[in-house]
Amino acid sequence: MKVNTAEIVISAVGPKQYPEGNLPEIALAGRSNVGKSSFINKMIHRKNLARTSSRPGKTQTLNFYILNESFYFVDVPGYGFAKVSKTEREAWGKMIEQYLVERDQLKAVVQLVDLRHPPSKDDCLMYDWLKYHELPVIIVATKSDKIPKGKWDKHKKVVKETLNMDPTDKIILFSSETGHGKDEAWGVLNSYLTK
Template identity: 65%
Template sequence: MKVHNVEMIGSFVREEQFPEDGLPEFALAGRSNVGKSSFINRMIGRKAMARISSKPGKTQQLNFYRIEEQLYFVDVPGYGYAKVSKTERAAWGKMIEKYFMGREQLRAVVLIVDIRHNPTNDDQMMYDFLKHYNIPVIVVATKADKIPKGKWDKHKKNVREVLEMEKEDPLFVFSSEKGLGFEQAWAEIEGRM
């Protein structure tokens, strides 16, 4: 998709605040600091539309980005960040769960993991949750430019094994720096609209 038109619609916590135009939505999930903002910025061709923070745990609401008047990227709070209080984490968890389970416009969740490391327990729990509720999932392994190309297959295999991924679920490598995986990600998303 050629992206010319992107608008940050807003940051919301309650369903009544969400956009009501019925466009398909793609949620971006992953642990704090995994590269969700970088993924969004690369996909929409902007340097800083989604703010990249040096402090993990910055996203505390659902951030809606309308793209080409055709779809939304919905950035959800990152999980697994220790410096956020348990109460706050529980509130985020409830908000995200409610969105994932109740939003008709949600077409898939893009689960972002770091290819350099095995998925965390939180990544496993997120994948299991999505599968349990039959929510389509696309797994994107970011930061591929940080390891040699010859090791990608080994690392992808690790991701598949640790998450116990189902064969039909797509998994591909991505690099926000190099634009690697950009076309594959758009093809996967557009195929679900």
């Protein structure tokens, strides 16, 4: 897919702030430093629409990016690393849960995991939670450029087994450095956006 226009529309903390209308949405979930912003920037071929940060836990709102005036990427706050109080974390949890469970425009969730390491306990909880709520999940394993190509299959197998992945769910190896997996990711996302 060629993305001609992309802009951030709103950073929302609740349903009253979500964009109006019925354009389809794809949510992006993952640990705080897994590379969500880099994934967005690579997918839309822009250097820094989504701000990357060396400080994990920077995204604390639901960030709605409109692409080609026809659909949204929704970046949800990262889980795991953020150095915030328990109360704040619970508030985020509620905000994310409300969005994922109640938003009719949501077509699928891209869950990003780091290919270099087995998925964390938080990754597994997130995946199980998405499956429990019967949300379509696409696993994107980032940072594939950091692993020799010959070891990709081994690492992919670890991700699948650790998450106890549903065999019908897609897993895409991705690199925001080289662009590997970008076309495959658009192919899979398109199938949800055109449903």
